[in-house]
Amino acid sequence: MISFQEFIKDCEKNCNxxxxxxxxxxxxxxxxxxKRNQICILISGxxxxxxxxxxxxxTIVEHFTSNDIFGEIFYTIATNNELFVxxxxxxxxxxxxxxxxxxxxxxxxxxxxxxxxxxxxxxLSKVTMLNTRVELLTKRxxxxxxxxxxxxxxxxxxxxxxxxxxxxxxxxxxxxIDRSAMMRELKYLKDDGIIKKNGNKITLLIQ
Amino acid sequence: MISFQEFIKDCEKNCNxxxxxxxxxxxxxxxxxxKRNQICILISGxxxxxxxxxxxxxTIVEHFTSNDIFGEIFYTIATNNELFVxxxxxxxxxxxxxxxxxxxxxxxxxxxxxxxxxxxxxxLSKVTMLNTRVELLTKRxxxxxxxxxxxxxxxxxxxxxxxxxxxxxxxxxxxxIDRSAMMRELKYLKDDGIIKKNGNKITLLIQ
DNA sequence: ATAAAAATGTTGCAACTGCAACTAATAAAA
DNA sequence: TTTTATTAGTTGCAGTTGCAACATTTTTAT
Numbered sequence: 001m002i003s004f005q006e007f008i009k010d011c012e013k014n015c016n017x018x019x020x021x022x023x024x025x026x027x028x029x030x031x032x033x034x035k036r037n038q039i040c041i042l043i044s045g046x047x048x049x050x051x052x053x054x055x056x057x058x059t060i061v062e063h064f065t066s067n068d069i070f071g072e073i074f075y076t077i078a079t080n081n082e083l084f085v086x087x088x089x090x091x092x093x094x095x096x097x098x099x100x101x102x103x104x105x106x107x108x109x110x111x112x113x114x115x116x117x118x119x120x121x122x123x124l125s126k127v128t129m130l131n132t133r134v135e136l137l138t139k140r141x142x143x144x145x146x147x148x149x150x151x152x153x154x155x156x157x158x159x160x161x162x163x164x165x166x167x168x169x170x171x172x173x174x175x176x177i178d179r180s181a182m183m184r185e186l187k188y189l190k191d192d193g194i195i196k197k198n199g200n201k202i203t204l205l206i207q
Numbered sequence: 208m209i210s211f212q213e214f215i216k217d218c219e220k221n222c223n224x225x226x227x228x229x230x231x232x233x234x235x236x237x238x239x240x241x242k243r244n245q246i247c248i249l250i251s252g253x254x255x256x257x258x259x260x261x262x263x264x265x266t267i268v269e270h271f272t273s274n275d276i277f278g279e280i281f282y283t284i285a286t287n288n289e290l291f292v293x294x295x296x297x298x299x300x301x302x303x304x305x306x307x308x309x310x311x312x313x314x315x316x317x318x319x320x321x322x323x324x325x326x327x328x329x330x331l332s333k334v335t336m337l338n339t340r341v342e343l344l345t346k347r348x349x350x351x352x353x354x355x356x357x358x359x360x361x362x363x364x365x366x367x368x369x370x371x372x373x374x375x376x377x378x379x380x381x382x383x384i385d386r387s388a389m390m391r392e393l394k395y396l397k398d399d400g401i402i403k404k405n406g407n408k409i410t411l412l413i414q
Numbered sequence: 415a416t417a418a419a420a421a422t423g424t425t426g427c428a429a430c431t432g433c434a435a436c437t438a439a440t441a442a443a444a
Numbered sequence: 445t446t447t448t449a450t451t452a453g454t455t456g457c458a459g460t461t462g463c464a465a466c467a468t469t470t471t472t473a474t
Contacts, residue, residue, distance in 0.1 A: 051342075051345075053346075055347075055351075057347060059345045061338075061341060061342075061345070073331065074331070074334045074335070074338065075335070075338050076335045076338070076339075079342070081342075102327070119327045120309070120326045120327050120330060123327060123330045123331060123334060124280065124281070124330060126334055127281045127330060127333050127334055127337065128281070128282070128283045130334065130337035130338065130340075130341065131268075131281065131282050131283070131337065132283075133337075133341055134268060134337065134340055134341060134344065135258075135268075135286070135288075137341065137344035137345060137383070138258075138266045138268070138344060138383040139260075139383075140262075140264060140383065140462085141430075141431095141462095142430080142431075144262075167450090167451060167452085168451075168452065168453090169450085169451060169452080176344070176345040176346075176347065177431080177432090178431065178432045178433075179432095179452090180431090180432075180433075180434090180453085180454080180455085181430080181431045181432060181433095182431095183452075183453060183454075184431090184453095184454080184455090185430095185431090186453095187453085187454090347432085348432095348460075348461090349460080349461070374420090374421060374422085375421075375422065375423090376420085376421060376422080384461080384462090385461065385462045385463075386421095386422090386462095387423085387424080387425085387461090387462075387463075387464090388460080388461045388462060388463090389461095390422075390423060390424075391423095391424080391425090391461090392460095392461090393423095394423085394424090
C-alpha cells in the first residue's frame with residue numbers, strides 16, 4: 001500500500017490520463033455537481049468537503065489529509081445541497097476519471113494496471129473513514145462527540161496531547177453541533193478535569 | 208451490474224471459496240470481532256448492523272436489504288463496542304474472505320475474475336450508502352432527520368407513500384434519537400399536515 | 415386460548431442544546 | 445502600522461430533546 005501511494009505521486013509521468021494541480025489555501029479544489037465520476041487524491045496539504053444545506057447550515061462532511069481520496073464518484077448527490085472541496089492549506093491534488101481508469105489504457109500503461117489493482121483498497125480506506133464518521137455522529141451528546149473525536153486524534157497521534165486539524169468554529173461544523181454550545185461543553189470538560197486545552201492543543205487527562 | 212448481482216447468487220456453483228447460509232429472523236449473522244476480512248452479501252431478506260456503546264445505547268448503524276454488502280472488512284473496530292449483524296427477516300447470506308477473493312483462484316475460476324472486476328463497484332455502493340447516512344445524521348433536528356429519511360424512502364419507492372423498513376423503536380435507534388422525542392415529533396408532523404401516518408405506512412404531504 | 419413480551423403512544427419535567435448578541439483576542443489585509 | 449475580518453470565548457434565554465414512567469395495543473410464545 002505504501003509503495004502504491006509513493007507510486008501515485010509520480011503518476012503523471014506514468015499516464016497522461018491523470019492531472020496534477022496545485023491549490024492555494026481557501027481555493028475550491030472541486031465542486032460536486034454533475035456525475036463526472038471524478039476521483040481526486042490529495043498529495044499534500046489538507047482540505048475539507050463542505051456542504052451547505054437548504055437552511056444555510058454548514059457541515060464539514062469530511063476532512064482530508066495526505067493520501068486521502070475524494071471526488072464525485074463517492075457521492076451520489078441526491079439533494080440540491082451545495083457540495084465542494086476547499087483547500088485548508090496549500091495543497092496538491094491528482095485528478096482522474098474513474099471511467100478512464102477502470103478500463104485498460106490504450107497504451108496499456110503500467111500505471112493503469114497498478115491503479116486498478118489498488119482501487120479496491122483505496123475505496124476501502126474511504127469506507128473506514130466514513131464508518132468512523134458515522135460512529136462520531138451517532139453519539140448522543142456534545143460531550144460524547146468531543147471525547148470521541150479527541151480519542152481518535154489521540155490514537156492517530158500516539159499521544160494524549162494533539163492539535164486539532166482545524167479551528168474550533170470548523171470543529172463545530174464537523175461535529176454538526178452549535179459552536180457556542182460546544183465552547184460551553186469544552187469549558188465543562190476543562191472544569192471537570194477531563195481535558196486540558198491550550199489554543200488548539202488538547203490533552204486527554206483520563207482513561 | 209445487474210448481471211453481476213444475478214451471477215453472485217449462483218456463486219457457490221462457481222467457486223468453492225464461497226459459503227451460502229440461511230438465517231432465521233433475529234439470528235445473528237455475523238459478529239465483528241477479529242480482523243477476518245470477511246465480506247458478506249445479503250441475497251434475500253433484511254438485516255441490521257447493530258452497535259451497543261459503552262453507555263448501553265443501541266444504534267442501528269446500517270440497514271441492509273437484498274444485494275447489500277457488509278462485513279468486517281468495511282469496519283475497522285477502533286472501540287470496544289459490540290458490533291453484530293442481526294437478521295430482521297429470514298435471510299440468505301453469502302460469505303467470502305476478502306483476502307481469498309483478492310488473489311487469483313488456484314483453479315483460475317471464472318467467478319474469481321468477475322468478482323474482482325466488480326469489487327470496486329460493490330464497495331462504491333457501500334460508500335454511497337454511508338454518505339447518505341452521514342447526510343442524515345448531520346441534520347440538526349429530529350424533524351429534519353425524520354423528513355430527510357422519509358424523503359429517501361419516498362424516492363426509493365417512487366411514491367410519496369411508503370412503509371418503514373423497521374419498527375418505530377428501531378427507527379429511533381437508526382436516527383440516533385430518543386424514541387419518545389421522536390414519537391412526539393411525529394405527532395407534530397401529523398398535526399402540521401406534513402405527513403400522514405397509518406401504522407408503519409407514511410405519506411409525505413408536502414413538496 | 416391465554417399469558418408474556420414487545421412495540422406504540424403519551425406526558426411532565428429536567429437537562430441539554432441552539433440562538434442571539436455580545437466582548438476579547440488573534441490573524442489577515444490595506 | 446493600522447484597520448478589518450475572523451476566530452475564540454461568554455452568557456441569558458427559549459426551544460428542543462432526553463429521561464422516566466406510565467397506559468395501550470400488538471405480536472409472540474406457551
